[in-house]
Amino acid sequence: MIIDGSEKSLRKFLSELSPVDQVGAEARAAMLATRSIKTSSKAWAIDIAISMVDLTTLEGADTPGKIKTLCAKAVRPDPTDLTVPSVGAICVYNDMVRIARSELDSIGGNSVPVAAVATAFPSGRASLAVKKIDTQDALDAGASEIDMVIDRGAFLSGRLMEVFEEIRIIKELCADKAHLKVILETGELVTYDNVRKASYLAMLAGADFIKTSTGKVAPAATAPVVLVMLEAVRDYFALTGTKIGVKPAGGIRTTKDAIKQLVLVKETAGDQWLTPDLFRIGASALLNDLLMQRMKLRSGHYASANYVTVD
Amino acid sequence: MSRIDVNKTYKLFIGGAFPRSESGRVYEIKGADKKFIANPALASRKDLRDAVVAAKSAQPGWANATAFNRGQVLYRMAEMLEGRSEQFINEIISLEGVTKKAAQLQISEAIDCLVWYSGWCDKLSSISGSQNQVSGPFYNFTTPESLGVVAVFAEAKPSLLATVRALAPVLAGGNSAILIASENFPLPAISLGEVIATSDLPGGVVNILTGKASELIPWVGSHMEIDGIDLTGVSKKQEEELRLAGVDNLKRIFRFSNTDHPERILSFMEQKTIWHPIGI
Numbered sequence: 163m164i165i166d167g168s169e170k171s172l173r174k175f176l177s178e179l180s181p182v183d184q185v186g187a188e189a190r191a192a193m194l195a196t197r198s199i200k201t202s203s204k205a206w207a208i209d210i211a212i213s214m215v216d217l218t219t220l221e222g223a224d225t226p227g228k229i230k231t232l233c234a235k236a237v238r239p240d241p242t243d244l245t246v247p248s249v250g251a252i253c254v255y256n257d258m259v260r261i262a263r264s265e266l267d268s269i270g271g272n273s274v275p276v277a278a279v280a281t282a283f284p285s286g287r288a289s290l291a292v293k294k295i296d297t298q299d300a301l302d303a304g305a306s307e308i309d310m311v312i313d314r315g316a317f318l319s320g321r322l323m324e325v326f327e328e329i330r331i332i333k334e335l336c337a338d339k340a341h342l343k344v345i346l347e348t349g350e351l352v353t354y355d356n357v358r359k360a361s362y363l364a365m366l367a368g369a370d371f372i373k374t375s376t377g378k379v380a381p382a383a384t385a386p387v388v389l390v391m392l393e394a395v396r397d398y399f400a401l402t403g404t405k406i407g408v409k410p411a412g413g414i415r416t417t418k419d420a421i422k423q424l425v426l427v428k429e430t431a432g433d434q435w436l437t438p439d440l441f442r443i444g445a446s447a448l449l450n451d452l453l454m455q456r457m458k459l460r461s462g463h464y465a466s467a468n469y470v471t472v473d
Numbered sequence: 474m475s476r477i478d479v480n481k482t483y484k485l486f487i488g489g490a491f492p493r494s495e496s497g498r499v500y501e502i503k504g505a506d507k508k509f510i511a512n513p514a515l516a517s518r519k520d521l522r523d524a525v526v527a528a529k530s531a532q533p534g535w536a537n538a539t540a541f542n543r544g545q546v547l548y549r550m551a552e553m554l555e556g557r558s559e560q561f562i563n564e565i566i567s568l569e570g571v572t573k574k575a576a577q578l579q580i581s582e583a584i585d586c587l588v589w590y591s592g593w594c595d596k597l598s599s600i601s602g603s604q605n606q607v608s609g610p611f612y613n614f615t616t617p618e619s620l621g622v623v624a625v626f627a628e629a630k631p632s633l634l635a636t637v638r639a640l641a642p643v644l645a646g647g648n649s650a651i652l653i654a655s656e657n658f659p660l661p662a663i664s665l666g667e668v669i670a671t672s673d674l675p676g677g678v679v680n681i682l683t684g685k686a687s688e689l690i691p692w693v694g695s696h697m698e699i700d701g702i703d704l705t706g707v708s709k710k711q712e713e714e715l716r717l718a719g720v721d722n723l724k725r726i727f728r729f730s731n732t733d734h735p736e737r738i739l740s741f742m743e744q745k746t747i748w749h750p751i752g753i
Contacts, residue, residue, distance in 0.1 A: 463695030464522060466722070467529070 164401065165366055169323040176322065176362060182354035182390055191385035194429055195422045201459065208456050209247055210436060211420040212239060216277060216409065216444045218253040220377065229258045230265045235471060237271035240453050249449065250438040251307055253277040256300045263304035277307035281332060284376035286311035290328060297335050307341045308332065309373060314350045317360060329367035343371035343409055348387045349379040357387055361394035371407035377444060382412025388423060392430035411444025417455040420448060446473060483513035485520060485683065486666030488527030489676020495519045502660065505570025513659050516684040518692040524680035525698050528622045528649040531677030536619040536647035540595040547591030547644060550672040551584045557668060561633055564660040568632060583637040586733055590641035593735055601739050612749045617742035619647030620725060621700035624693045626653050626686060628706040633661035639703050640679065642737035649678045655706060659683040687711065694718025701725040701741045
């Protein structure tokens, strides 16, 4: 055990983490982003990226109809090409989970999990009782992944144990029924040191995945932030033997962005993390660009947005 | 003491900015007197790709501007061109080897051409649209609407006039344009980019590439996001290549005679029919 569950041991562990070299992290992320990926690797990268997409819609204007079209797209992203893999998961608000689950099951998407954003997403400003009910509700509706937000206010004001306990309690609710992804909302944590600290805090408290952002706050999944988080899961694995997943979300819109993320994964956490079980990309517009780039590779000519669905 | 020459770097014009070619390549332009003039950028297929992305995202905004407003912007381009005519005179003389008088005349004609097309913007639907009689209590209108992204290969000479003559009708119809400048006479086209950048035209509505047409033609022809091509400046052999590459994607491909005509605008527009109940 790294910590014994007491506030004192948590504080001690987090305060002994080495600080992030800001300039170094940014330079390394920028350097990795310049890598050129050639045709056959690119084809592989596009397919693995598609299978890592958490196809997301988190709008006030979401309707059951929109969720159903999203489900269809998740199972067969390109209906004209059955060699395109299904996406990693569907990510929706709580009340849409049941609709998504039954739609997926009825169109042959049994293997596509439904992720629900819970615990008063996106702000996390609710009492623990409400957050628990929120999570239980999503689980009852059939969610097999829970994307919870941490209380950034508590984290920033130093009430680390509060954040820790919240994650631990939600994890208890999830038990074996669902994977727990913990959203750090790095755009509000301000510094890389905080990102590192929050990453470890979430992992120690029982997260299966650490996720950058809600997608509602800018900046979201910037390359240096993802790098810091990948370093954290790598080091945590060395320390404990447990593999924790990473999910960047928000602002990843193009195939280029997605491939840059994959390069970061390979060069930081290593090949073992290049699987949908340990790396996901939260996105909505990205999938269309991935499909268009796939068409370009197959046909040899540049594709048009008129040939992919309007979401 | 003589000053050191401060020469202009001729760059591309993509999405309202003036980048160098992604490939880093340039090529040499010589004047009518065989003397070196400039090293413009040699655009690659990736520059074309970037230009199409810029053109595609800028097009809805330009098409949704009122026809009257589009006319105003084209007129503004004419005003800006008038103010910069000195610069164009020098470029035309050194490239084409014509007299100063001929160069001035060419610029005046180019300016008049812009003014002429600016006037057409809000009159097109009157000459080409119609109110159709239908057997029911409906108004039924047909009006021209913009096509989308149009690639323009202008004739090499007269360098400025041919460029403006090909570009203005595409813009008047609410399309965005990717102008592939003539390989040997590209300088006025690039300088036209500077005029456009100060003419209230939204960034990305016009994108200008310089380089070898032969290198870009297969990519222009096969690009699914390009909706139309004006191939007036393309040779017969290259035309065949373009048409073959474009066969899969329903491109409108036209070659025009060297005149101004509203039909040039309408070639890159689609007719849209609207039904509306009478009395509501």
